[in-house]
Amino acid sequence: MQDLSNIISIQSGSSHNLALRSDGAVLAWGYNAYGQLGIGNTTNQSAPVRIETLNNIVAIAAGSNHSIALQADGTVWYWGNYNSYDSSSMKKQPVQVETLSRIVAIAAGGYHSLALKSDGTVWSWGKNWDGQLGNGNTSNQYNPVQVTTIDNIVAIAAGRYHSMALHKNGSLYTWGENYSGQLGNGNTSSQSIPVQVLDISNAIDIECGYHSFVQLNDGNFKVLNQYKSYPNLMPNMDEIVDFSAYGYSKKIVLTAKGEIKTWEDDQDDQELVFREVMSDSQNIIDISSNYEKTCVVLNDGDVWCWGRNLDGMGNLSSSIPLKITGLHNIKAIEANNFEGDFPGINTALGNDGIVWNWGENCYGRLGNGTTEDSSIPVQVENLDTIVSVSSNSTHSLAIKEDGSLWAWGDNYKGQLGDGTTTNRYTPVSVLNIDNIIAVANNNAGSIALKNDGSVWAWGASWHGRLGDGTTVDRHEPVILKTLSDVVDIHASDYCRLALKSDGTVWRWGHNYDDSYDFLIPLRISSLANIVEIDISANSCIARASNNDVWVWGKYGINMILHIISPY
Structure with a gap:
């Protein structure tokens, strides 16, 4: 390497x-x-x-x-x-690029590029469907062309379909796509020649992602977007020393204290969602996070959440932690994303073995015997002495102290394992398995690990996700005969992973590059001496005994990135 x-x-x-x-x-x-x-x-x-x-x-x-x-x-x-x-x-x-010389800076957008010459002129080439080349038309250019009407430029930035330039006097120019106001010129019309950004005369740095951002010489930051056609001051941006925008909505900043802060564009006030928000964060005993929100359990048993969809109904968002009403003596938390049209429910497990859910209650997934939504936690009925619970947007699994397994919620593919396809509004016993020590579930499927190291699966078998060598749905658990001595399991909508006691990792189900499916578990040959695995959406991660970390996903399950000893 x-x-x-x-x-x-x-x-x-x-x-x-x-x-x-x-x-x-x-x-x-x-x-x-x-x-x-x-x-x-x-x-x-x-x-x-x-x-x-x-x-x-x-x-x-x-x-x-x-x-x-x-x-x-x-x-x-x-x-x-x-x-x-x-x-x-x-x-x-x-x-x-033969026609360019004396270049002092470069920038790459989605499908176009910019170059800044030492004489302060800007040159562009590539795709031009929104005028992002700034030469007065929307024709693609195979060779660099000069951006019109601007000179004395000292910095450039390229977004997905738009471009920015910083003048030496601190004014700012933009051109290209403008449907959400990222040009900051007072309207939302795309521009094929540079336009001056309103109300900015003291800029010192610029950055493009999906939108536009500028740092001022007084230390403040402004954003050009949020469906507002003029620059907006960004709060909570004190002592920032470096700034970067990436992807459609993500930004990241470095503070003078060495802190990293990151947030998304979907909140009009641009408050930072992830930051040092809890002075007593050393008291956190459990944490669950996804692309929407973060929830933590403190050692006093209280639960705090921040981000989007805190109520599991898509209505409540907060950039600062909110204490979840009605939860006490909690030891574990699981926060779930939206899936399709359904907000993911949130699940908490108490020290007393009681399970609590809140959010939209389609399919009876709250487990309280109804289909009524609840924005505050409700107790799962007829369930106690629980030691572990796994929930997703449609159904949940819970392990009792005696090793029995219970399930509730959506069951259209038999993912509850009770021999039927009937939705269950309260927990039912999963058939024909006992001595369960771990479970994992995903949309329409479930897997369980027994204390003898065997793995069992049931529910939908799209793309071979059951791992039993077939694509036949199972309404009751079936053993995966090719797996043994397993110590951990994980599942997503794309694939499943198992970690064996010998440190090998096995996968089955859908391959991320859509080329083929794994109908039975196969070893990932490049991984050895692994002690921990996990899956999040379409990404997988594994940690080796020497603390090396391996990540893969999306563009081929065999494409594995090795990160040496990040600790």
């Missing part, structure tokens, strides 16, 4: 990564179908590989499917594909 020490810059495209080393070398890894790694082929890389044809590089940038680099001599190099933007299609190795 290439050395990732002495890294001075790192850039991420939609599915690939670039790293710039202090000696001017560039390393790349990730998805490579368009040649965006620049290594001469289209083979995905699960570990950083040096781009051998690049040297003396001083800046890098990554777009959706393409990459660019700035050499110390002021020349620009590009590779990959702007979605078939030019006549020669993809470039698998870096090629020089």
